[in-house]
Amino acid sequence: xxxxxxxxxxxxxxxxxxxxxxxxxxxxxxxxxxxxxxxxxxxxxxxxxxxxxxxxxxxxxxxxxxxxxxxxxxxxxxxxxxxxxxxxxxxxxxxxxxxxxxxxxxxxxxxxxxxxxxxxxxxxxxxxxxxxxxxxxxxxxxxxxxxxxxxxxxxxxxxxxxxxxxxxxxxxxxxxxxxxxxxxxxxxxxxxxxxxxxxxxxxxxxxxxxxxxxxxxxxxxxxxxxxxxxxxxxxxxxxxxxxxxxxxxxxxxxxxxxxxxxxxxxxxxxxxxxxxxxxxxxxxxxxxxxxxxxxxxxxxxxxxxxxxxxxxxxxxxxxxxxxxxxxxxxxxxxxxxxxxxxxxxxxxxxxxxxxxxxxxxxxxxxxxxxxxxxxxxxxxxxxxxxxxxxxxxxxxxxxxxxxxxxxxxxxxxxxxxxxxxxxxxxxxxxxxxxxxxxxxxxxxxxxxxxxxxxxxxxx
Numbered sequence: 001x002x003x004x005x006x007x008x009x010x011x012x013x014x015x016x017x018x019x020x021x022x023x024x025x026x027x028x029x030x031x032x033x034x035x036x037x038x039x040x041x042x043x044x045x046x047x048x049x050x051x052x053x054x055x056x057x058x059x060x061x062x063x064x065x066x067x068x069x070x071x072x073x074x075x076x077x078x079x080x081x082x083x084x085x086x087x088x089x090x091x092x093x094x095x096x097x098x099x100x101x102x103x104x105x106x107x108x109x110x111x112x113x114x115x116x117x118x119x120x121x122x123x124x125x126x127x128x129x130x131x132x133x134x135x136x137x138x139x140x141x142x143x144x145x146x147x148x149x150x151x152x153x154x155x156x157x158x159x160x161x162x163x164x165x166x167x168x169x170x171x172x173x174x175x176x177x178x179x180x181x182x183x184x185x186x187x188x189x190x191x192x193x194x195x196x197x198x199x200x201x202x203x204x205x206x207x208x209x210x211x212x213x214x215x216x217x218x219x220x221x222x223x224x225x226x227x228x229x230x231x232x233x234x235x236x237x238x239x240x241x242x243x244x245x246x247x248x249x250x251x252x253x254x255x256x257x258x259x260x261x262x263x264x265x266x267x268x269x270x271x272x273x274x275x276x277x278x279x280x281x282x283x284x285x286x287x288x289x290x291x292x293x294x295x296x297x298x299x300x301x302x303x304x305x306x307x308x309x310x311x312x313x314x315x316x317x318x319x320x321x322x323x324x325x326x327x328x329x330x331x332x333x334x335x336x337x338x339x340x341x342x343x344x345x346x347x348x349x350x351x352x353x354x355x356x357x358x359x360x361x362x363x364x365x366x367x368x369x370x371x372x373x374x375x376x377x378x379x380x381x382x383x384x385x386x387x388x389x390x391x392x393x394x395x396x397x398x399x400x401x402x403x404x405x406x407x408x409x410x411x412x413x414x415x416x417x418x419x420x421x422x423x424x425x426x427x428x429x430x431x432x433x434x435x436x437x438x439x440x441x442x443x444x445x446x447x448x449x450x451x452x453x454x455x456x457x458x459x
């Protein structure tokens with residue numbers, strides 16, 4: 001097949017997630033890749049977007065055909081790529097002879113309540129999926145899978161016959177709906193093993209079997225009038241469906257776009273701020289307005305160094321008139337933490353405010369009025385990037401290369417982005433009406449998607 005015919009074929013590829021396969025004149029697979037948009041990604045090879053890499057030029061000279069496999073989501077694309085690379089061993093993919101050089105997804109089947117982890121050194125007897133070439137993609141997918149299947153990631157030794165479990169306080173993951181908490185006897189042994197079995201089915205590519213199983217369990221629970229359990233299976237099916245709506249291979253709010261290790265970053269923050277424990281759950285607040293008009297505030301949440309979108313909140317400023325950032329910060333924080341107190345919800349370990357000592361004082365006063373506060377409150381000043389904390393006169397200057405500073409910057413910048421997005425939406429509605437606002441928002445989303453596609457995918 002000549003180059004022109006291949007390009008015409010690629011133009012018919014869907015703009016959906018999947019994997020693509022470059023083949024030679026004998027039908028042998030030369031390379032397997034994944035993409036959020038098959039058509040755009042594969043066409044980039046023929047537009048010269050990959051021409052800077054010599055090995056790509058060499059490979060493309062041998063390409064005589066290209067095929068694709070469409071997948072339901074970016075997570076499925078990542079898993080499909082891993083399976084195909086392992087089975088086909090394409091010449092131009094990264095050499096996988098030494099499996100220990102690449103991360104794997106490990107399920108410790110020998111444990112009564114199997115834990116799941118991303119590791120490069122799996123334990124004997126574990127069920128292993130991988131290796132994965134895209135380590136960042138795997139970690140991002142791991143976080144999404146944990147939300148769906150609610151497996152445990154801790155290293156606790158849990159016995160099914162341990163009667164003391166019911167007195168144990170579950171960790172953060174249970175409270176955010178990402179773990180079934182076998183440590184605290186919140187789930188029976190058979191129920192937890194069934195959840196892990198469904199995870200294995202999904203990783204084996206049997207998505208429909210997982211959906212059918214969940215639907216059957218939901219109907220069975222409903223017939224038994226156990227509506228709480230039926231709702232849990234329904235929510236799990238919806239979470240599974242949501243995998244196709246979540247970004248994975250790029251974008252500013254995804255850990256793959258950050259140049260730091262999330263776990264190490266959180267530990268570095270705790271050490272720098274003198275905290276007893278690393279701040280696994282961190283929130284940041286920011287304000288957006290133009291000369292006091294259409295003022296809004298945002299709260300964003302990171303868990304274990306990664307964005308947790310379900311924890312994002314946005315606020316219209318109600319009680320403040322004019323340009324008073326301190327008062328606006330205080331209003332947002334008071335409304336947020338007074339509600340957390342009323343709901344007896346879990347509080348973050350760290351609250352970060354964009355600014356210096358003045359913004360920090362406003363935040364501390366608002367928390368006192370709300371009657372609830374995190375373990376630590378800090379502010380991060382722009383330019384100098386100094387960290388101020390309550391009770392300390394001198395700011396903390398973290399090294400610019402520190403992973404701890406980088407995660408704080410990412411948290412602050414995400415709060416700023418989220419606040420600005422809401423402010424622009426309100427401004428568009430005021431200027432052009434609700435119809436035009438939707439058009440403007442759609443245009444911004446399209447532009448962000450195009451930038452992400454151009455910049456995030458690499459061979």
